[in-house]
Amino acid sequence: MFFFMLLYLAFVLVRPQDYPDWENLGIPILPILLVAAFLFWLPSRNKDLSAPQYLLLPAFLLVLMVSQIFNGWMGGAIAQLSSFGPAVLAFLVLSHATVDRKRVVTTMAMIVACSAVLSVHGIEQVRDGIGWTGIGLSQETRIQYVGIFNDPNDLGLLFIMALPMAMYLASRGGLLGLRRLFWWTGGGLLLYGIYLTSSRGALLALISVLGVWVWRRRGVMMAAILGAGALGGVMMLPSRMGEIDAGEASAAGRVDAWYSGMEMFVAHPLFGIGPGNFADNNFNLTAHNSFVLVIAETGFFGYVFWLAFVCYGFMMMLAVLRHEPELTEPAAIAEWKTERSIAMTLLLSQVGFYTATFFLSRSYVILLYLLAALVLGYYVGARQRYPGLPRFELSRDLVRWPLAAVGSIIGLYLLVKILLVTS
Template identity: 55%
Template sequence: MFTLSLIYLALTIVRPQDFVPALEGIPLLPVVLLLAFAAWMIRAGKSFDAPQFLLLPVFLLVGMVSMVANHWFGGALALLESFGPIVIAFFVFAAACTTPRRVTIAMAVFVLCACVLAQHSIVQANTGTGWTGVPLGEDGRVRYVGIFNDPNDVGLLFAATLPMAFFLSSGGGFLRRLWWLAAAALLLYGVYLTNSRGAMLAVLVVGGIFVWQRRGMFTAGVLGVLGLVVMRLLSSRMQELDPDESSAFGRVDAWYEGMHMFFSNPLLGVGPGNFTDYNQLTAHNSWILVLAETGFLGYTLWLAFTSYGFWMMVTVMRHQPEAAGEPVRAGTWKSERAIAFTLLLSLYGLFAAAFFLSRSYTVVMYLLIALVVGHYMGARQRWPGVPLLRLTDHWMRWLAVSVASIVALYVITTILLIGS
């Protein structure tokens, strides 16, 4: 099952089925996912000790009900066909990655696949066309095939995998460290080539949180300001980072329209994928997109699903085995915490970019959260003192957080509109 999961991950990111003529029409992804799911089904001792295993299927169900409520019965089946495989992939990948070794291998596959896209970006930037046959975008920004045809999606992947590359470079001999540091440099250059403001800000967020943990808030703040200045010098699009800029104003206007879609359909929204039926541009914000399309019910489920990932990694990092009376072998708990911190940084990178993009349903997000869930469940098996997070203990909290975040999104949108 683990090997099949890694193959599915590689096919999802590198996507040879989208540019190799010999593979055209062959359902590689569905077949590999089906085989992995079959292996998961016959596996003994399945564990569902994570709230996401309930939240994600219910989120899918709410999305389907939303489609029906918006008078499109066929849309419910279309959503099941498009998002159902993501739910299955989440279950399988989370179950497959529960040991430090497997989590580390999965991170290595994430990084190597991202590096393939980064190398493609370099070729594309230098020649005008990548080896997939995909040319530069009209705005001169690099892109890939399939779900990574948008430069922002490519940048999001680079930002999310960058912490993994640095983690992989922290152990082993000189050549291994050099290899993964080179991979990190390649990913950083890839972010530059995408010219994605969201991805650049995500890298800044990741770096800031890392420095904050290591050197304190003051140092992180100073370096963050310097980093922002450097990014504005390097990127023409970062120099246009202003609410009055046409692209930024269009995004804020889309946020405003998304909030009004929610107000007109507060419980179930306008239906997944239907945002552009009501507004020319998509939401350009993953939170507002879910809120507008699935209403309060879907938004609360999605918010809890994604936020639990952060909570889980912080829970692992804060656990003290000695205080819980658990025997600690040399280096074992340090490794657990290092992995948890790396995955936490990846989550921050992913969602910092997703705040400016409509990527609420992208498979990469759910595979990363599956890796987080897998590490959390494995850590609890190895260290029983790690607290178990139960949805039944927190559902009132999520309702309150959901309401507060909706108010915050509305206030931010209103202020940006007034300021522009």
């Protein structure tokens, strides 16, 4: 099972099946690998479906299907099952495959290695004007890749997710320092790749990652000072990365799209306008915000499920960081330190990923659900190793998540109104 999921992950990220010379072969490599992994998982006796995410994600898929029916397209339910169903299946299998801590680290290594390959491709694009895929630069200046990474912003999203993992892998040392050097090099490639994407969302995500890391290490005040200084430095950059301003044309367009999304929600509050229909209702322009996209397209019901699914990932990693087991043996203390380091790594990856998606319409992309699976798999394993960690149950939070959804919708609406006034 784990072997096939690693292969699946590699093909999702490196995507040789999307190379111009290969894409006409017609071999559905991703479905084949995913089904193979699922078939190996199916007879496993170690299934644990008690985590809230195992109920929330299928419920979200159901809302996607019902939303299409409510908006007059019966066939849309089957279309959503076909398009989003693989993400649910990949989440199910990968989360079970990564309960073992060594597998978590191996999966992180695969993500970093594949991401570094994409960064090298981008460096080749900048040097030669075209990469080995046959794909050139976007807008003549920004690196891009093939398939789901043909947008520079998506590359930045992947790089910022993988960067904390590279830093963790580099911190482990070994092999006379060669392993540390290898992963530091990978981290450097990812950092340079973020710069080459010229993605303002990725840069803000990087600042957020650094801010949270400093907050956990040095406190809120130092994190705030660092964040303010970093943001000021970004504003002084000579490129488009320095144009982070609600009055700038691209940013103003985002704010207008967010406002349109809130209007769509008001008009269709229960199940939204249907997944994939935002652009059709906004002059062929996307939402530029994953949260607004879910609110507009799936309504209140879909947003409650999706928001809870996302937030549980953060809560689980924070639970590990806040847990203080009573340990006396040096070996046990060292093991717990490793647990905390992995939890911090996955927390930072989530912070970077969701900060970037706040400026992108990426609510349904497979990358989000693979990261969520890795987070859940790690936490399930951590609870097996440290039973004192809290057990999260959806039945205890039946009031929390609707209230959180209402509060965040109101907060987003107020933010949009403020940005519209200031722009």
